[in-house]
Amino acid sequence: MAKQVVSIAGIGMTTLARRDLGVEELAQQATTAALADAGLRPADVGLVILANATGGRLCDQACIRGQTWLRNSGLQGVPLVNVDNSCAGGATALRLGHIAAVGGESPVLVVGVEKMWTGHRDATLAGVEDGLPATERAALHAVLDNESGSILMGLNSVWLDRQLSERGTTVEQVAATAVKARRCAARNPLAQFQTPVTLRDVLDSAPVAGKLTRLMCSSFTDGAAAAVLSTAAAPRGPRIIASVGRSGNGDLDYHDRLAEAADRAWNASGVGPGDLDIVELHDATSAEELYALESLGFFAPGEAGRSTAAGATDLGGSGICVNPSGGLVGRGHPLGATGVCQLAELVAHLRCSAGARQVEGARLAAAVNTGGIIGGDAAFVGIHVLERA
DSSP states (O other), rough: OOOOEEEEEEEEEEESSSSSSSHHHHHHHHHHHHHHTTTTGGOOEEEEEEESSSSSHHHSSOOOOOHHHHTTTTTTTTTEEEETTBBBBBHHHHHHHHOOOOOOOIIIEEEEEEESSSSSSHHHHHHHHHTHHHHHHHHHHHHHTTTTHHHHHHHHHHHHHHHHTTTTHHHHHHHHHHHHHHHTTTOOTSSSOOOOOHHHHHHHSOOETTTTGGGBBBOOOOEEEEEEEEEEEEETTOOOEEEEEEEESSSSOHHHHHHHHHHHHHHTTTTOGOOEEEEOOSSSBBBHHHHHHHHSSSSSSTHHHHHHHHTTTSSSOOSSOOOOTTTHHTOOOOOGHHHHHHHHHHHHHHHOOOOGGGOOOOOOEEEEEEEEETEEEEEEEEEEEOOOO
């Protein structure tokens, strides 16, 4: 039997640069745009999967989030499933959506939404830290407290120190990666940050944790994105040639888990990292962009920083284009929506509709979204490999 082809028939995304929109308005904007892009009515949808991480803490909506936030979207009667998988909620929802579409629920509407700016910074930090086991948080705070108050940034600082000591990465290379992120974001009208920065700006920005500075790190972000997955013919829709999810429990290092998931994705898709034109990956910090590139097989250990600083991963560079959207550092990181935002960016490039940031001739692309950390392992890694229609 031939393998069922799942295409991305429609995408929609809100701006990530505003803080004044409510979570319901964000979810509905993205949903309406994705359905219109796919040429579908709400009643045509077979299943809705909504991803969100912080709604319980920040929006007073711990359960039935999708039913509540999309109740005015015309989806009455369509079954709706809610997903909470920390920062990887978007990729998790896409993985489930792919399974459901193959299983006969097509078209499947996948929505990711997050409202992180509520005026209560401590509550938002706590929502982010829900991506760590409660039994580990106190011990991590004891050893990783830092200027930002974020133990997630503390962990990223530990990983940066490992890169500096073991891989020959330099702080200047990390700063150059942040400069690239903001330069790409400045070409993206939906990005959180629209102004380019210099190497000096990055190095001189406020300290966050260890050698990480403010401009090397992702920020709280409001926003939503949606995608329609369909097994029907979709002439403009890139097809998903691999949908992979892996969860850790502490038996691997975080970056070894990334490598394991990547191996599965390359095997499932029949392509390797050297074949791809674009990757949107989970750069919670600019240092993590470099570490992830090496873990996923795009560069040998220690090579990602040198190549990025030389411009190889930038728009028009000599190598794979990395995070042309600006990534989490430039485009923004609305936790549960991030994985769907990545997909929306890739679809734009594979349709040749990405405007000033278009990667010319893009044919193959991958989205890599991670979420949660458990015992130093990644709680979830989701990878989707796309091919131009």
